[in-house]
Amino acid sequence: MDKTQNDMTPHDAAEALRWLSEMGADEIIGESTVNRLVAPAAKATPAVARGTAAPAAAPVVVAPGASATQYQSLAEIRAALEGFDACPLKKTATKLCYADGNPQARVMLVGEVPDRDEDIQGQPFAGRAGLLLDRMLAAVGLSRSAQDRESAVFITNTVFWRPPGNRTPTEAEFQMCLPFLLRTIELQKPDVIVCLGVTSAQRLTGKPDGILKLRGKWVTTNVSGRNIPLLPTLHPAYLLRQPAHKRLAWRDMLMLRQMLDAH
Numbered sequence: 001m002d003k004t005q006n007d008m009t010p011h012d013a014a015e016a017l018r019w020l021s022e023m024g025a026d027e028i029i030g031e032s033t034v035n036r037l038v039a040p041a042a043k044a045t046p047a048v049a050r051g052t053a054a055p056a057a058a059p060v061v062v063a064p065g066a067s068a069t070q071y072q073s074l075a076e077i078r079a080a081l082e083g084f085d086a087c088p089l090k091k092t093a094t095k096l097c098y099a100d101g102n103p104q105a106r107v108m109l110v111g112e113v114p115d116r117d118e119d120i121q122g123q124p125f126a127g128r129a130g131l132l133l134d135r136m137l138a139a140v141g142l143s144r145s146a147q148d149r150e151s152a153v154f155i156t157n158t159v160f161w162r163p164p165g166n167r168t169p170t171e172a173e174f175q176m177c178l179p180f181l182l183r184t185i186e187l188q189k190p191d192v193i194v195c196l197g198v199t200s201a202q203r204l205t206g207k208p209d210g211i212l213k214l215r216g217k218w219v220t221t222n223v224s225g226r227n228i229p230l231l232p233t234l235h236p237a238y239l240l241r242q243p244a245h246k247r248l249a250w251r252d253m254l255m256l257r258q259m260l261d262a263h
């Protein structure tokens with residue numbers, strides 16, 4: 001017979017914990033265990049893999065009825081997200097990871113999903129990928145800590161809480177965050193948007209292509225009637241894994257610089 005939690009010896013429990021840790025589990029998300037080998041009774045909402053197409057073809061799809069237009073400032077959006085219990089990710093995340101940088105910035109960067117460092121610090125791009133991002137920005141005269149709007153950037157994400165164990169957010173979780181992202185764009189009024197990685201690029205362009213196809217080309221996205229130039233580029237975490245592609249990201253940064261200088 002299988003051992004249940006209650007008849008485990010301390011040695012068994014320590015071994016089980018060590019095994020889980022070696023398998024990559026780095027946090028507890030429930031009090032009781034779940035047998036994931038038993039088929040669920042009802043089919044769950046299908047997860048959309050990070051890096052796959054957004055389900056709808058039209059640009060910027062918002063769940064029917066979902067809206068965040070009642071919020072009149074970025075501070076109000078942050079406060080609403082702090083109290084937004086509808087998103088299951090909020091229950092397992094340590095901190096909200098909404099935005100960083102200067103709200104007056106001409107450039108808005110939209111990342112993907114918070115990771116461990118962001119979950120601990122409560123700000124986007126707080127870890128190694130963030131350090132690389134800061135260096136990429138500095139190379140073209142931009143910084144998230146700059147006070148003047150010309151050289152500042154504002155950074156936000158597509159999803160505002162770290163999924164447990166870094167799993168891919170479900171489509172429902174993406175859709176819950178999207179109205180807040182769109183309202184953030186409306187209120188921050190960036191001159192240009194840079195999408196860091198395929199997730200935000202697909203969500204904000206409506207194009208299903210991979211990031212190597214999307215990157216390096218300006219497109220126009222329309223958010224609430226306002227046309228905004230948008231440039232998809234490679235995610236810094238991807239560049240840490242594929243350093244040979246840094247040259248592509250560098251080209252994209254130069255395109256961004258040229259666009260800012262020209263307008």
Ligand code: URA
Pocket residue numbers: 097111112113114115118123124125126129157196197237
């Ligand atoms: N990757 C992202 O896309 N966003 C973060 O905040 C951190 C890592």
